[in-house]
Amino acid sequence: MTPPRVIAMLPCGDIDEISAFFDVLGFAVTYRQVRPNPYVVVGGHGFELHYYGMPGHVPEASHSTCGVIVEDTGEIFEAFAAGLRAKYGRLPVAGFPRITRPRPRKNVGGVTGFSLVDPAGNWIRFFRDRAEPAEPGSPLRESMLNAIVLADSKGDVDQAAKILRGAIARAATGDDAMAEAQDFLGELDERRAGQSDAT
Structure with a gap:
């Protein structure tokens, strides 16, 4: 029996804006439709993200998120950072889109993670598949x-x-x-x- 698969579907105002953004990060469109509703799937780095067009969607009002578990957050962060720097001339840390740096997350047992906030305001949260041993700190x-x-x-x-x-x-x-x-x-x-x- 094939195990179940979960697909997060994230909202956006414009599927073409999403496609262009993820192209910079090393993804490619694997599926696209405009009727009966706008929908796009982008794939890269071993996983896919699904987006549906939502009229009137604004990034400031977004509350959507999904998690991606990876072996090495540093490797995927560096790939994204290179694409973002090439596109924007710097690493965007405010506004839409933006990215945080990989850091240990106290709220998830010390697992290293970072967040990519896409142009639609969705938080795509990347976590390493295992925690590093925590050392006592100051x-x-x-x-x-x-x-x-x-x-x-x-x-x-x-x-x-x-x-x-x-x-x-x-x-x-x-x-x-x-x-x-x-x-x-x-x-x-x-x-x-x-x-x-x-x-």
């Missing part, structure tokens, strides 16, 4: 892990930046997480600026 590292959950999983960039900024100010001199925390705070500030520009 208060700064713990605050950074909490900020990652808030920003990259919940989408609360303002609260993540507030927590991380306070933790950096309180951190002990020479904390081994300082450089990584400052880099992440810089990324959060860039995302916050991008959110302000979009409103």
Whole structure:
């Protein structure tokens, strides 16, 4: 007996916009129709994503998401990042589309993950298929892990930046997480600026 298969179907305002976006990331259209309803399937990197056209859909109102389990989040992130840099001249971290960097996720047992938010506002969440052993960390590292959950999983960039900024100010001199925390705070500030520009 063939095992069941689950297919996430994500909404978008324009299937051609979705096709063009995923082409940049190394996907190809494997199915497309416009009647009786717009529908497109893009395939690449060993999996497919299905999209249906929804009149009036706007990315800001999207609440749709799906998960993709991969062997190596770093490898697929780098492939996506190269395509995004080629298209946009930089890695988009705010607005639509955008991408987060692979980081351990405290809310899923330390499994490394990142999120790709497509032009339609759907969150495509990539997770490694196994967790790395967690090492005890300083208060700064713990605050950074909490900020990652808030920003990259919940989408609360303002609260993540507030927590991380306070933790950096309180951190002990020479904390081994300082450089990584400052880099992440810089990324959060860039995302916050991008959110302000979009409103």
